[in-house]
Amino acid sequence: MTAVAVAAGARIRPRVGPGLSRLITYTFLLAFVLYVLSPFLAILVTSIAQDWFGGRILPGSLTLRWFDWAFNVTNLPGVMANSFIIAGLTIAISLVIGIPTAWALGRRHVRARNVLMTLILLPKTVPPITFALGLSREFYSFDLVDTHLGVALAHTTLALPFVVLIMSATFAGLDERVLEAGRVCGGNWFRNLVHLVLPMAMPGLMASVLFTFVTSFNEFTLTLVTYGPDTLTLTVQTYLAIGDGFLEVASAISVVLLVPSVILLLLIQRQIRPENILGGVKGL
Amino acid sequence: MAVQFLRRLRSGGPGTSSARHPGGRAVTAALLVPAIAFLALFFFYPILITFGTSITPANGTGVTLEEYLTILSSPKDWGVIALTLGLAVGTTVISVLLAVPLALILRRRIRGHRALRLLVLAPLMILALVSALGLLILWDRNGWLNLLFSRLLPFSDGPLQIDYTIPGLLIFYTWLYSPFTILTTLSAVEGIDPNVEEAARVSGAAPWRVFRSVTLPLAWPGIRAGSVLTFLLAFGAFSVPLIAGGNHRPLPVLIYTEAAVFQNFERGSALAMVMAVVALAAIALYTRFSSKPVRGSAG
CATH class of the missing domain: 1.10.3720.10 (MetI-like)
Structure with missing residues (x-):
């Protein structure tokens, strides 16, 4: 609940520690944006990924093979x-x-x-x-x-x-x-x-x-x-x-x-x- | 907001006197028949079938309460009900804790607040299964988050196991179902007259006290309306625990497994009826006990 208090405080009395409350506000917002967006990013990257195994941040190479599979093997249309x-x-x-x-x-x-x-x-x-x-x-x-x-x-x-x-x-x-x-x-x-x-x-x-x-x-x-x-x-x-x-x-x-x-x-x-x-x- | 629509509806729109409308009651009844008939045929009748199946013995004749007695006397089944309720309550609580600060920030119309509002809607428009897949990949032992943690916390032993655990399910459920709470909380917070809070502030109330005694009570109807939806959806979640639950099987997954995999329709149906009753009871309790945010609050 501290975040609640800080956010409320930030709105009501901006003069008290504006730097800190702004920092907390934007950290919170950034975390929220990443939380919502990252699954989409993970899916997008996975759909074109090749050689993406343990420990790598990004896939070794990219491919459109999975889309090809999706369209032809699973009859996507x-x-x-x-x-x-x-x-x-x-x-x-x-x-x-x-x-x-x-x-x-x-x-x-x-x-x-x-x-x-x-x-x-x-x-x-x-x-x-x-x-x-x-x-x-x-x-x-x-x-x-x-x-x-x-x-x-x-x-x-x-x-x-x-x-x-x-x-x-x-x-x-x-x-x-x-x-x-x-x-x-x-x-x-x-x-x-x-x-x-x-x-x-x-x-x-x-x-x-x-x-x-x-x-x-x-x-x-x-x-x-x-x-x-x-x-x-x-x-x-x-x-x-x-x-x-x-x-x-x-x-x-x-x-x-x-x-x-x-x-x-x-x-x-x-x-x-x-x-x-x-x-x-x-x-x- | 659905609740407002409903309220407007119940108060009766303009010109609802039957005298003004030709045909009177017969026409009204005729207009109502299609929807009622449809729901009777494809909603209430299926529930009746489910109930009938649940009290029919496996050999097909007579009436038995055996399946219900088995469920009620099985600690394992009670555990499943507790797991389902626990996940739903946990998701609801986390959603409210997320929604309130977010609403208070968005209310100030900071730069980019429109994009943030759009972002809140995103999980609603997207198939739960797709988001669950993305979350599974993201929180995987080799996923981005574990890579991040291993860099930030070099002393931690091994990757975190999030996928297929209860905390993992809570993270997934919150991602999927918190937007309902966030949206209603936001519209409630934005509906508060700033002058009321200003008055409390001028009267010498500290920020926390303004929040607790003025802002929160005024926003509470909105928080409540959204959190009921979050609770309901988390309670009924099926596709997400089906692919991301691992060994944790909440009621919907258990019902489906019993019926579709083990062909035990009697037990599946009995579990489905138990689930419906628990859902309705939980909503009734929630609306009964959440009419005030903090009981005994002065002011």
């Missing part, structure tokens, strides 16, 4: 296509199912709203492994295992609560005066929907799409219990490569996996305030 198809399906299903419910919860009188909301958020409260076994058994009896639709349905259980949460808040926050103006000016419901509701709900919709994508693209537990040879995703492929002990190939796949995440990260930073997105991300 096919696996990537699976990941994107499943993420796309998850987005579509989550929005189609979630938006009507979000509209009702956000703009209409719903009895037992709190109970309903708690139930809808429950899949994000209990760890996925608690219903993964049952889901797997259910999917076997419905013949949904190893289908893109099946894996997407499994991912939707985690994406839907977030879509409902964020969209109902978005709908509840729509400016009533604008909607009233639309009605007064004689717009029919469809015109009002397209020209008034849709633009106003766009930030929430964007957030829902982005985070449904991230949820599906990164989901491990529910993919592991529903995937098959035809629906191998990047996540599971990374796990299999690590399990086989091919850390270099796994690193190469990881670098490929990082690309969409980094793009999304930059997009989100511009579009949405980070504080608003917590409910949607799940790093399991």
